[in-house]
Amino acid sequence: MSAFPSHVNALAARQQLLNRRWFLRDCGVGLGTIALADMARATDAPKPRTHHEPKAKRVIYLFMGGAPSHLELFDNKPQLAKFDGTLPPPDLLRNYRAAFINPNSKLLGPKFKFKKFGKNGTELGELLPHLGEVVDDIAIVKSMNTDAFNHAPAQIMALTGHQQFGRPSAGAWVTYGLGSESKDLPGFVVFSSGSKGPSGGNSCWGSGFLPSSHAGTLFRSAGDPVLFLGNPIGVDSAMQKESLDAINALNKKRLDVVGDPEIAARISAYEMAGRMQSSAPELMDLSKETKETLAMYGAEPGKPSFANNCLLARRLIERGVRFVQLFHEAWDHHGGLTNGLKSECGKTDKASAALVKDLKQRGLLKDTLVVWGGEFGRTPMVQGGNDGRDHHPNCYSVWMAGGGVKPGLVLGKSDDLGFNVVEDHVHVHDLNATILHLLGLNHEKLTYRLQGRDFRLTDVHGEVVEKLIA
Numbered sequence: 263m264s265a266f267p268s269h270v271n272a273l274a275a276r277q278q279l280l281n282r283r284w285f286l287r288d289c290g291v292g293l294g295t296i297a298l299a300d301m302a303r304a305t306d307a308p309k310p311r312t313h314h315e316p317k318a319k320r321v322i323y324l325f326m327g328g329a330p331s332h333l334e335l336f337d338n339k340p341q342l343a344k345f346d347g348t349l350p351p352p353d354l355l356r357n358y359r360a361a362f363i364n365p366n367s368k369l370l371g372p373k374f375k376f377k378k379f380g381k382n383g384t385e386l387g388e389l390l391p392h393l394g395e396v397v398d399d400i401a402i403v404k405s406m407n408t409d410a411f412n413h414a415p416a417q418i419m420a421l422t423g424h425q426q427f428g429r430p431s432a433g434a435w436v437t438y439g440l441g442s443e444s445k446d447l448p449g450f451v452v453f454s455s456g457s458k459g460p461s462g463g464n465s466c467w468g469s470g471f472l473p474s475s476h477a478g479t480l481f482r483s484a485g486d487p488v489l490f491l492g493n494p495i496g497v498d499s500a501m502q503k504e505s506l507d508a509i510n511a512l513n514k515k516r517l518d519v520v521g522d523p524e525i526a527a528r529i530s531a532y533e534m535a536g537r538m539q540s541s542a543p544e545l546m547d548l549s550k551e552t553k554e555t556l557a558m559y560g561a562e563p564g565k566p567s568f569a570n571n572c573l574l575a576r577r578l579i580e581r582g583v584r585f586v587q588l589f590h591e592a593w594d595h596h597g598g599l600t601n602g603l604k605s606e607c608g609k610t611d612k613a614s615a616a617l618v619k620d621l622k623q624r625g626l627l628k629d630t631l632v633v634w635g636g637e638f639g640r641t642p643m644v645q646g647g648n649d650g651r652d653h654h655p656n657c658y659s660v661w662m663a664g665g666g667v668k669p670g671l672v673l674g675k676s677d678d679l680g681f682n683v684v685e686d687h688v689h690v691h692d693l694n695a696t697i698l699h700l701l702g703l704n705h706e707k708l709t710y711r712l713q714g715r716d717f718r719l720t721d722v723h724g725e726v727v728e729k730l731i732a
Contacts, residue, residue, distance in 0.1 A: 311439070316702025317666025317731070318631040319443075320584050321436060322575045324614060327417060327460045327591030329658070331640035331651055333680045334603055335387040336659035337404050338376040341678035342642055346371030350643060354681055361411050361653040362596065363645045369679065370644035370651065373600045382670055389607040392615035393661075398670045399618055399627070400663040401730055405674020405683040408638050408690045411655045413594065416637035417462035420690045422470065423721045427462075430470035430710070432694060433585035435719045436701060437476045439708050444582030447545065451583055452478040453571040455609075456592035467587060471712050473523045478587060481574070482566065487542045545577055559616040569613035576620055579630055593636060597646025618663050631665025631700055633693075642679045657683050660693070666700045668732040691724035699726045 333339060347368050355365045376385045379394030384402065386394050393400070410416035415425035422429035430438070433450040442449025452467045460466050467478030481487040517525040548556065548563040548570065556562070560569040568590050575586040590610055595602040614634060621627035639658025640651035657676045663669070675685035695705040698719065705724055709716040 312702030313704040313707055314699075314702055316700065317629070318664070318700040318702075319629045320579045321433075321586070321631045321633065321665070321697065321701070322579065322617065323432070323585070323587045324572075324610075324617075324632065324634040325417075325421070325460070325466075325587060325589050326593050326610070326634065326636040327456065327589050328413065328593035328595075329416075329636040329638050329640060329653060330593040330606070331595065331599065331603065332404070332657065332659040333640060333642060333651070334372050334374050334599070335390060335607075336402060336661075337657075337676055337680050338385045338387075339372065339642070339676075339678060339680045342369060342680060343371035345369050345679075350679065350681070354679070358656075359411060360641065360643075363641065363643060363652045365643065367641075367643040367645065369642055370648070373603070373649070380670065382672075384670070384672055387607075389603055390611050392612045396615045396618045396622075396663070399622060400632075400661045401667045401669065401671035401673060402659060402661045403673045403688050403693075403727075403730070404657075404659045404676060405686045405688050406635070406639075406658045406660055406690070406693065407683055407687060408655045408658075411638065411653045413461035413637060413653075414463070416653075416655065417460055418465050420637050421462070421466045422468075423691060423694060423719045423723075427465035427468075428470055429717070430472045430476065430719070431465070431467050431478065432697065432719060433467055433478050433587055434469040434472050434476040435698070435708060436585045436703075438472050438710070439698075439703050440584055440701065442582060442584045444584075447542070447578065447581055447583050448479040449583060450476065450478040450585045450587075451578055452480045452587045452589070453482075453574065454480065454589045454591070455566065455568040455571055456590040456606075458591050460589045460591050466589070471717070472710060473526075475526075478585075487546055545581065546574070548573060555620065558619065560612045567613075568610050569616075572613040572617045573620075576617060576624075576626070579626065580624075595640070595650055596652065597650035599646075599649045599651060621664060627664035629665060631667065631697065632663040633660065633697065634662070635660025639680075642681050654681075656681060662730065666732055667730055671730065673727070673729055686727075686729065688727055689723065691720045692727050695720050695724035696727045696730055700731070 333342065349366060350369055358365050375388050377388050377394065378384065379386055380397040384397045386397065408416055408419060410419050410425050418427055419425045421431050437449040450467065454460070469477035513525050548561060551573065559573045561567065561573045562570070568588065571588045575588060578586050592606050618627065618632060621630050621632070636658070639654040641654040643652065644650065645652045657680060673686055674683060674688060676682060677684050698705045698708060705718060705720045709718045
């Protein structure tokens, strides 16, 4: 007979069973998953594992939250101007769902003129003169579409592949697959500018069911990048080291007992915070940039702005950060479209173009993928008197540069009113599949097994857009 009471034996047996279940569940795909759990210790070392030869090593994603109007910026529609103030064709509106307006609202012609730029005479709205200077270095996709027509679900879908929160974001998937080349900074960094944060909240950069070390770290663009990074008064470096050593020793003991990857992530977070105390202030010091560089971006040290964030993004990828996401939530122009677009293009056009120029000058554009776009487009029909547009998922535009993207390309076509895609449909799943492909990752193979199913960024959809690839 056992020397222990029956309930103790039962508890031990249950613990053994749970440990076995944990091993089979979390390590069921073999030693590769164990290696990924090791990678979850944030960014201790670069451990890229690509499925094919990558064209890009890193991503800077300029996410224009609120949805900029493709009809004023990228997709010139003379017919929309011609039929301004008239009702749209009834056939066009069959089964169409609008967010707020009656779909049978009058058509609204473009508020701004278009100009031709670059070697190929690519048309851009007159509010984008700086982007026009680099138009031969970018690819414009005018045939994007999505499934959601309200901001939060559309943003979450664009960045996680699903309209409901709880899935890992694109940046989390990328660091899960590739790790980071930086030991002193997070592998995935996020900045936010504009009138407010993204409607999708931190789900837009969350880790979902992946280890939490893959979530984006939200930085501020002035002052300390992360609040409370410095030591409080009375705590010197020696005292801090003793405290961290004690905490990490306790965490490691617990990790050895239960094997929970989240404990490994916690240990890594403490260690990363310690290293960031010296690396982050140097990163944030834009005064070390030349006057010419600051002027090119329109950046001002110490004054938070989208321009500062773009320059910081370049500094981050130079230091090995894998994925940088800049949110600028300010494009929701249900009314005040004319002044709103003038204002936001004034804040973003120069810096976005400067980022492409700067990366190219430094030899970084060839393996850095830059993506610019929002969660959907705007309706050809009017809202808000005569100066606004509603949400529109059927058709919108994004642009990409570097990282293996074909420069100077204009892909896709919408109908005469900019309402539906008629050529080279690109769904958000296709865009995400292409981003992963350029990084050397097969979107169908980059998976995480949870509750008996293999999950991925593109859900069960998505095709690589081969025409975008150089």
